[in-house]
Amino acid sequence: MDPFEVLQAGLAERASQALTRRRRIADSPCAPRIRIDGRDVVAFASNDYLGLANHPALIDAIAQGARRYGAGSGGSHLLGGHSRAHVLLEDVLAEYAGGFARDPRALSFSTGYMANLAILTALGERGATLYSDALNHASLIDGARLSRARVRVYPHADAAALSAMLEEDRGGGVKIIVTDAVFSMDGDIAPLAELAALAKRHQAWLVVDDAHGFGVQGDDGAGTVAALGLRSPLLVYMGTLGKAAGVAGAFVVAESTVIEWLIQRARTYIFTTAAAPALAHAAAASVGLMRGPEGRARRARLRERIDTVRTMIGRIATDHPEPSSTAPSAAALPLASLSGTAIQPIVVGENETALSVADALLDHGFWIPAVRPPTVPAGTARLRLSLSAAHEAGDLERLAHAMASVFHAASYPRDIRPASR
Numbered sequence: 001m002d003p004f005e006v007l008q009a010g011l012a013e014r015a016s017q018a019l020t021r022r023r024r025i026a027d028s029p030c031a032p033r034i035r036i037d038g039r040d041v042v043a044f045a046s047n048d049y050l051g052l053a054n055h056p057a058l059i060d061a062i063a064q065g066a067r068r069y070g071a072g073s074g075g076s077h078l079l080g081g082h083s084r085a086h087v088l089l090e091d092v093l094a095e096y097a098g099g100f101a102r103d104p105r106a107l108s109f110s111t112g113y114m115a116n117l118a119i120l121t122a123l124g125e126r127g128a129t130l131y132s133d134a135l136n137h138a139s140l141i142d143g144a145r146l147s148r149a150r151v152r153v154y155p156h157a158d159a160a161a162l163s164a165m166l167e168e169d170r171g172g173g174v175k176i177i178v179t180d181a182v183f184s185m186d187g188d189i190a191p192l193a194e195l196a197a198l199a200k201r202h203q204a205w206l207v208v209d210d211a212h213g214f215g216v217q218g219d220d221g222a223g224t225v226a227a228l229g230l231r232s233p234l235l236v237y238m239g240t241l242g243k244a245a246g247v248a249g250a251f252v253v254a255e256s257t258v259i260e261w262l263i264q265r266a267r268t269y270i271f272t273t274a275a276a277p278a279l280a281h282a283a284a285a286s287v288g289l290m291r292g293p294e295g296r297a298r299r300a301r302l303r304e305r306i307d308t309v310r311t312m313i314g315r316i317a318t319d320h321p322e323p324s325s326t327a328p329s330a331a332a333l334p335l336a337s338l339s340g341t342a343i344q345p346i347v348v349g350e351n352e353t354a355l356s357v358a359d360a361l362l363d364h365g366f367w368i369p370a371v372r373p374p375t376v377p378a379g380t381a382r383l384r385l386s387l388s389a390a391h392e393a394g395d396l397e398r399l400a401h402a403m404a405s406v407f408h409a410a411s412y413p414r415d416i417r418p419a420s421r
């Protein structure tokens with residue numbers, strides 16, 4: 001068969017299932033008000049939870065870092081690319097996020113995706129078993145696949161089911177429990193205290209991906225593990241620097257023995273060019289902001305925005321009680337899925353529905369991305385509304401009006417015209 005025909009058939013198949021993904025082009029920095037695909041909108045789309053991505057101090061820090069260290073690292077960490085800037089960042093991260101460990105050490109990575117591959121492939125050698133939450137991020141799924149470990153998937157956030165699996169496997173080889181801390185498409189939080197207890201009982205590693213908690217959770221923003229006050233030498237903590245921290249990159253904090261193992265063994269650490277030192281320099285500046293009074297104030301603002309959105313969505317749904325079967329409107333604004341974090345999923349079910357609601361909101365000037373499989377399970381397509389401390393209270397009020405009108409269009413979803421895309 002003509003290999004192009006194979007691809008074209010695959011693309012057509014995806015299109016027929018409303019699964020085609022497209023990229024919108026931003027002509028402005030990441031902020032609540034952005035210019036996207038040529039129109040000005042209020043965006044609820046980024047992971048810039050503290051509104052630091054366009055912070056003047058971090059823009060200055062990148063420039064200063066570039067003047068001091070140059071534009072690029074020039075090599076891998078083991079072959080000349082390891083800069084003083086990376087070392088300083090790692091020191092500050094170990095101190096900030098390493099409170100759970102006896103002898104914490106940090107290792108910086110160019111992305112969270114690479115950090116997760118590093119952890120799971122280096123710890124998950126042949127003979128090991130990996131226990132993975134069913135809703136883990138794609139990078140953890142790929143890390144599990146790339147490891148030589150046997151992989152067992154436990155039902156989402158179900159510590160009892162995980163416990164049963166661990167009992168079944170008693171006496172086996174190395175065990176690794178792996179979970180998102182704040183789930184990226186649902187915003188709920190893993191039962192980390194229970195997982196830590198299971199890890200201790202079974203002497204398993206507990207790998208926690210805190211991409212959406214680092215900088216946000218806890219009084220000082222040190223992340224979900226710190227917020228819960230967990231302490232365990234078995235914890236392997238991954239945080240990212242491109243979300244709340246507003247820059248780019250990622251890191252692992254763990255006992256220094258674990259970090260040494262990653263340096264020796266993790267192929268996605270060893271065989272890749274080190275991130276630009278200027279980015280590490282800016283990330284260290286971001287940590288300074290996040291743990292100080294400015295970070296604290298921004299977390300308080302984010303908390304207010306989260307509370308407002310939860311109340312607002314609740315009010316829209318209850319103002320328009322259960323609709324008749326001919327006007328299935330309010331049913332499309334489910335409350336059950338709301339979370340206590342900056343990530344608010346509005347699960348609508350079908351892919352087409354998610355796209356048409358997102359397009360209708362865009363016509364009102366609000367960008368809330370539709371998320372479809374395989375990012376989320378089939379039949380749970382949703383709008384992923386994400387909040388930032390940089391959103392204004394007025395943004396949320398106007399969003400409430402737009403959502404009320406979109407979700408209560410008389411014969412939703414049919415009346416929402418499928419916008420051109």
Ligand SMILES: *Cc1c(COP(=O)(O)O)cnc(C)c1O
Nearest residue numbers: 111112113137139184209211240
């Ligand atoms: C974004 C994300 C990652 C990947 O981090 P990058 O730095 O963007 O590569 C990993 N895990 C989770 C849960 C994420 O949301």
